[in-house]
Amino acid sequence: MSLRCQSPALIILMLFAKTMVMASDAAQTAREFQPPSFRNDVMAVLARSGCSLGTCHGNQNGKGGLKLSLRGQDPEADFITLTRQLASRRVNVLIPDESLLLRKPSMQVPHEGGRRFSPDAPEYQILRDWIAGGMPADADSAPRLIRLDVAPTAITLHEPQRSTPLKATAVFSDGSERDVTSLAVLESSDPAVRISADGTVTFAESRSSRQTSVTVRYLNRQTTARIEFVPDRPGFVFTAPASSNVIDSLVFAQLQRLQINPSQICDDTTFLRRVYLDVTGRLPTVPQAREFLESADANKRSRLIDHVLASPEFVDFQTLRWADLLRVEDKTLDSKGVAVFYRWIHDSVAADKTLNQ
Structure with a gap:
């Protein structure tokens, strides 16, 4: 039946009903569409x-x-x-x-x-x-990020497996969790390791064992995942000298996972040079070298380590390292600020303060 055959009142009623349906549909669509945060x-x-x-x-x-x-x-x-x-x-x-x-x-x-x-x-x-959606700002009551998790946190891949997916999960203040892998920044410490857009970490073709740390960052939180790759080495047998301390035990455990045998214990001359360069940033003097090399003390290596750690040269070298790390320089501070900050670092190292102090 055409509209010309309808009464004016009925036509108005039909148009009003259609308008209400369209408005209801629009409202439903608006409710369903939530602009991104x-x-x-x-x-x-x-x-x-x-x-x-x-x-x-x-x-x-x-x-x-x-x-x-x-x-x-x-x-x-x-x-x-x-x-x-x-x-x-x-x-x-x-x-x-x-x-x-x-x-x-x-x-x-x-x-x-x-x-x-x-x-x-x-x-x-x-x-x-x-x-x-109108570029809305977030309400003050909107959930805020409180923690970022990554899975797995550590994994060792054995050839032929060269890839593994990482998943980043954000935990918000209202208790909700969300997969944010596609929004997180993933960066590898090894340039040869590729990370795809979906969070898959892949080791390039290599015949050597590799280890990388992947930093996962989302908003103001970040965490890391340790990923190792071990090539196929049939018949590998791990051999290592006896551990002298807890650090040796940790290092040997990692080398065993990576199927890498540690080097043999170095001679006294090499040990002396490495200790002084690593701890004080300088070579030993001739008298210091002669005293150590001519000593028959079975514990002379441990005694040497204690000696250099207690030396003013160790304090100076560590102060220099921390000053570089914290950018104690004229580009970021004035001359007085550089002097005050440098002295504080020096005194803190000399006092053997812990990192949280």
């Missing part, structure tokens, strides 16, 4: 894509007019930067795909940092959904 998703994408590194927009001066906090340490500041700065020209809520935040890292327009992800990548979709 800026803090837990968007910030993770920026970190995984390398955008917040010190070599990119995380630099203290930024890059290309965009400055982000280093490694996402300040989500609140980054939110303001992306949504408010430059009259919000980096994002386009009406046409999300036209946002510079998407077009630049996907190289749809020139980008000095190169291509960080493709338009069909999960990273692109997360940023797009956040923009399309």
Whole structure:
């Protein structure tokens, strides 16, 4: 039956009912669509894509007019930067795909940092959904990351197995857990070890035993996994000298896992040189060398170690190492700050303070 045959009141009623159904469908769709979390998703994408590194927009001066906090340490500041700065020209809520935040890292327009992800990548979709959802900020009551776990934490691969998947799990303040492998940053200490986008760690072709530490980072938490590879060595027999201390026991256990026999005990001359260089950063004097080499004391090696650890040269060398590690230099401190910090490190080493002090 056509509308011309209907009464005006019935037509109005039908149109009203259709409008209500459409509104209900739209409301249902809105309820089903939850924009990604800026803090837990968007910030993770920026970190995984390398955008917040010190070599990119995380630099203290930024890059290309965009400055982000280093490694996402300040989500609140980054939110303001992306949504408010430059009259919000980096994002386009009406046409999300036209946002510079998407077009630049996907190289749809020139980008000095190169291509960080493709338009069909999960990273692109997360940023797009956040923009399309109105770029919401996280509520104060939203769950916060409290722990990051990785599995396995340690594994030894035996040839022919060269790969193993890693899984990163985030634990939030509300007790919920989430697989964040696709959002985490995974980095190997061995450049020859490849890590795929899905978290699979693969050792390249090698005939030698290898060990790598994989750092897994998500937002402000990080953890590590130790992965070892042992090539096929039929008939291998482990032989090692007797352990002299707990460190020997730990080292020998690791070498046995990797099927590597330790070197034989070195002679006195080699031992003397290694101890002085490793502990004090300098060679022994002629009198020191003569005294040690001519000694018939069966415990002279242990006595030498105790002697160099108690020497002022050990304190000076350790102070230098820690000063380098903590960047005690004019680039980060003024001259007075350098002197005060250096003296504090020196006195702390001399007092044999523990690391947590």
